Amino acid sequence: MATQQLTGAPERADHPASEMSSADRLAHDLASHVRLSPEIHRAVVRYGICRDTLAELEGQRINTVPLFNELTNAQRGLAEAVDILTAAGMLHLVEVAS
Template sequence: MATQIVQAPAGADHQAMSLADRLAHEAGTHVRVTPNVARAVARFQSAARTVARYEAMDSADMTPDEHNTWYDKLTVMRDARATLAAAGQEHLIEVAR
């Protein structure tokens, strides 16, 4: 089952979640997050799709603009991961095993 990411009310933090939200969070089915975390997840997922497309290409066939876009998207992913790590929410972008 995929995790549903729901933006938490303004000013909310993990410690202020209701018991139901905490239990759903721990079960991995429903996660209330701050707007900053929601944006980081969206940025990471969008950049990851672009990176995957470029990684499927032969780098010798890529234009300089494609190389620059690939590198820029890797930077977006790194920055989003740092934002999520600081919030203790890296699990939101981890690949299911």
């Protein structure tokens, strides 16, 4: 049985690979073809937003109710995002500090 080596998407007649720039070819070859569910995508985005919020609040003195609420909401959101990604086996999509 003959084997065939796959090297990427087949050429399209209207846009052959030879007309693509080297950067376009590299981006095409490295592109991920994995589709994420909306729930997983939301969890990744939420994780990033909560992580950034916590980083902003890290150096601040939490001495008002709005700041305290922002801190607790960010912590809760981060934990929920990690739970969703862990349950889906997708925790590798975010950098989780050990």
